Amino acid sequence: MPVVELTGVSHQFGEGSARRTVLADVNVRFSESRVGVVGANGSGKSTFARLLNGLIIPTQGDVAVDGLSTARHGREIRRRVGFCFTDPDAQIVMPTVGEDVAFSLRSSDLSKEQVAERVAQVLGQFGLADLADRPSHLLSGGQKQLLALAAVLVSEPNLVVMDEPTTLLDMRNSRMIGEYVSGLDTQVVLVTHHLELLESFDRVLVFDEARLVCDDTPAAAVEHYRRLMG
Amino acid sequence: MNDLGLFVPGSSPVHRLPAGVKLGALVALGVASILLEGVVAIVVGLIVMLGLFGLAGFTPLLAWRQVKPLRWILLFIAVFQWWARGWEAAVDVVGVIVLLVLAASLVTLTTRTSALVDVIVVVLRPLRFLGVKPERVGLLIALGIRAVPIAVGFSAEVRDAQRARGLGPSPRAYAAPLIVKSLRHADAVGEALVARGME
Numbered sequence A: 001m002p003v004v005e006l007t008g009v010s011h012q013f014g015e016g017s018a019r020r021t022v023l024a025d026v027n028v029r030f031s032e033s034r035v036g037v038v039g040a041n042g043s044g045k046s047t048f049a050r051l052l053n054g055l056i057i058p059t060q061g062d063v064a065v066d067g068l069s070t071a072r073h074g075r076e077i078r079r080r081v082g083f084c085f086t087d088p089d090a091q092i093v094m095p096t097v098g099e100d101v102a103f104s105l106r107s108s109d110l111s112k113e114q115v116a117e118r119v120a121q122v123l124g125q126f127g128l129a130d131l132a133d134r135p136s137h138l139l140s141g142g143q144k145q146l147l148a149l150a151a152v153l154v155s156e157p158n159l160v161v162m163d164e165p166t167t168l169l170d171m172r173n174s175r176m177i178g179e180y181v182s183g184l185d186t187q188v189v190l191v192t193h194h195l196e197l198l199e200s201f202d203r204v205l206v207f208d209e210a211r212l213v214c215d216d217t218p219a220a221a222v223e224h225y226r227r228l229m230g
Numbered sequence B: 001m002n003d004l005g006l007f008v009p010g011s012s013p014v015h016r017l018p019a020g021v022k023l024g025a026l027v028a029l030g031v032a033s034i035l036l037e038g039v040v041a042i043v044v045g046l047i048v049m050l051g052l053f054g055l056a057g058f059t060p061l062l063a064w065r066q067v068k069p070l071r072w073i074l075l076f077i078a079v080f081q082w083w084a085r086g087w088e089a090a091v092d093v094v095g096v097i098v099l100l101v102l103a104a105s106l107v108t109l110t111t112r113t114s115a116l117v118d119v120i121v122v123v124l125r126p127l128r129f130l131g132v133k134p135e136r137v138g139l140l141i142a143l144g145i146r147a148v149p150i151a152v153g154f155s156a157e158v159r160d161a162q163r164a165r166g167l168g169p170s171p172r173a174y175a176a177p178l179i180v181k182s183l184r185h186a187d188a189v190g191e192a193l194v195a196r197g198m199e
Ligand SMILES: Nc1ncnc2c1ncn2[C@@H]1O[C@H](COP(=O)(O)OP(=O)(O)OP(=O)(O)O)[C@@H](O)[C@H]1O
Pocket: A013, A014, A022, A039, A040, A041, A042, A043, A044, A045, A046, A047, A048
């Protein structure tokens, strides 16, 4: 599994008097295959997640994946680190299901036939094989999130970061996404408010008011989080 | 279901025709339509077009759905042309518009967006020396097509939210949240494109 390392990471948004610290002095290193992230609204979880693939470069400190700093190796980092957003509609950029998955492979050196083969294979893996030609806007919320995940995984990242992928879904679809996630053999960092998804995780980080306040087993971390929430 | 002219999979002869041929034919029809005049020519043109819809495995109803969003504009044009230039001119102008809309819809209904985009990328390649980036233009077109149902969804959401609050129709109360939603969405799409490897 890739080694993710944050050293002395702080991040501020805004300028002058509007300047706000959203992450303060975060130091953490992990290489477990399942890492959860929990915390209150606005505690800095999404900022933390975006740091991991270089969508945000920290104002202080360094974020590295397998020794590659996100500040200096943006392109390489994004090839290795896939990102799954809360709202799949923002992430699905092509009008049909198959085309969207193929979009992830457009800068690979695969031939047209190889791309088609890879796309079919991944769609099958996510139970979307019959929907390849379906307009993506006609999918259900759960299917859209599956498509977003399929489109991330088709390019074979080493690490997948997911920022609340089940927040917009009903219970059945959340559980389904949870099952697909637990079946992946890539490393996963999952930000979520659905604590039950984290039960089998290796490690869970708790954020509170811009700080990493707890880094422990799921049971201990969730307990810490519940106490924080009063 | 498909009021937006988006690709409907199939294996008809129209589907199997290469995207370049279809786009070329569409352009040719656009040019030739200048010469299209008279009730007989218009009616024959429309019948042929409906025949092509049938050949693609589509019903006349689907053809109607492609034109339906334009019906008020078409009515307005028809009335205006009739008043200004007589009923023959009204038939010519409205008939040609309907014909071209149907032809364009037939192309998008039977061709994958990616195939259309590939053709456009090839056609634009000679313009590279002017600084045109064909792949970027292709991506923009695909994103534009993808954005149509999303924008339709946003506008329905905003309208429902207004109704729920008991507000009557007000252009400003409608436009402001719609613009905010769209900008926020555009931001998210931009971020997602970066995450998906666009530089
Ligand atoms: N682009 C931005 N510009 C300015 N402030 C921002 C930006 N993004 C986030 N923030 C602020 O940073 C803080 C942390 O945001 P972040 O999105 O990381 O929180 P979060 O833990 O993911 O919250 P949630 O559970 O609501 O998703 C919030 O106060 C937020 O308003």
